[in-house]
Amino acid sequence: MIEIEGRLTSADLTAAIWARLSRWPVPWALLLATVGIAVAALADGAPWYYAASLVGSVSGALLWGLVAGPLRRLRSGPAAGATSRWTVNDDEMRCVTVAEDGGRLVEGALPWSVLRRVAETRTAFLLVGSGRGVTPLPKRWFASDADVAGFRTLIEAHGLRGGRKGPIA
Amino acid sequence: MIELEVRLTPRDMRLVRFGASGRRWQSWATIVPFLVLVAVTSHSLPVLIVSTAIGVVTFIGIGRLLVRRGFRSNPLLRDTQRWTIDEAGLGCESTRDDGERAGEARYEWRAIDRVVDARDAFLLFTSARACMVLPKRCFASEAEIDRLRALVVARGLLRS
Numbered sequence: 001m002i003e004i005e006g007r008l009t010s011a012d013l014t015a016a017i018w019a020r021l022s023r024w025p026v027p028w029a030l031l032l033a034t035v036g037i038a039v040a041a042l043a044d045g046a047p048w049y050y051a052a053s054l055v056g057s058v059s060g061a062l063l064w065g066l067v068a069g070p071l072r073r074l075r076s077g078p079a080a081g082a083t084s085r086w087t088v089n090d091d092e093m094r095c096v097t098v099a100e101d102g103g104r105l106v107e108g109a110l111p112w113s114v115l116r117r118v119a120e121t122r123t124a125f126l127l128v129g130s131g132r133g134v135t136p137l138p139k140r141w142f143a144s145d146a147d148v149a150g151f152r153t154l155i156e157a158h159g160l161r162g163g164r165k166g167p168i169a
Numbered sequence: 170m171i172e173l174e175v176r177l178t179p180r181d182m183r184l185v186r187f188g189a190s191g192r193r194w195q196s197w198a199t200i201v202p203f204l205v206l207v208a209v210t211s212h213s214l215p216v217l218i219v220s221t222a223i224g225v226v227t228f229i230g231i232g233r234l235l236v237r238r239g240f241r242s243n244p245l246l247r248d249t250q251r252w253t254i255d256e257a258g259l260g261c262e263s264t265r266d267d268g269e270r271a272g273e274a275r276y277e278w279r280a281i282d283r284v285v286d287a288r289d290a291f292l293l294f295t296s297a298r299a300c301m302v303l304p305k306r307c308f309a310s311e312a313e314i315d316r317l318r319a320l321v322v323a324r325g326l327l328r329s
Contacts, residue, residue: 076282076296076297076298077282077294077295077296077297077299078279078280078281078282078295079280079295079296080296097280099279103277103279104277105276105277105279105280106274106275106276106277106280106295107274107275108272108273108274108275109272109273109274110272111269111270111271111272113269113271114271114272129243
């Protein structure tokens with residue numbers, strides 16, 4: 001059994017987002033850009049100027065949503081600043097979230113089968129579930145290098161070791 | 170104790186994205202600058218109408234597409250969730266279609282930031298952007314819905 005405990009910071013989440021930033025927003029950005037260009041052309045103005053404005057604003061909004069959304073989720077609500085305590089064994093992962101005043105907020109258990117893969121960066125493991133979300137487990141939360149190696153062994157045993165790219169939170 | 174079995178649908182997820190989620194202003198914040206841009210760059214009424222129509226249809230269409238895609242790509246959303254709700258908090262056990270356990274969670278009431286009582290569902294927000302959906306069709310009776318409403322009102326969590 002491996003015990004992991006720590007408090008997620010904005011830097012952890014931002015690092016996880018950038019590590020997993022993938023190509024999936026590109027087709028959407030292209031679609032929006034196409035609509036923008038069509039609208040600008042219909043507007044009978046200076047099409048490329050307005051198209052460029054639209055593409056820029058849409059791309060900016062998309063990136064803003066990709067990064068600001070997860071960060072806002074982290075900073076708001078009763079769980080903001082909470083400590084996560086994970087207990088990991090061969091059967092499942094259990095997590096207890098504890099508020100700053102020590103009160104318990106959420107307790108959950110996840111079988112390994114709900115994870116699609118676990119990516120590893122230099123500073124964290126990224127748990128990738130079925131949806132677009134990613135849960136970072138910073139390596140500094142582990143008590144020792146032996147625990148990090150033990151966790152790596154577990155994810156390999158469950159066939160979850162995967163690349164870094166893919167949908168993000 | 171209130172017990173309900175929930176199977177979410179894409180319609181439930183649309184409710185989270187578009188309705189009663191406290192994020193309506195964000196939708197308007199996206200669409201109003203677009204409409205202003207179209208109005209400024211249009212030189213005739215027909216062009217303005219067509220451009221606006223294209224923009225609105227695209228905005229709504231992409232939103233719906235994202236919801237549907239998210240629902241299809243996330244098996245967790247399609248799990249059967251068995252909720253038990255009482256004075257202490259909310260418990261949820263998820264199982265897959267084949268009966269395999271997909272996880273469980275227990276939320277203390279203090280973990281809930283706010284609750285939106287929408288027409289078709291309760292949305293329980295744990296942060297500004299994350300919420301759990303309890304469709305009202307899944308409750309056994311109107312009395313059960315009233316009991317949950319009373320629980321959230323007593324804790325000052327209800328937002329209209």
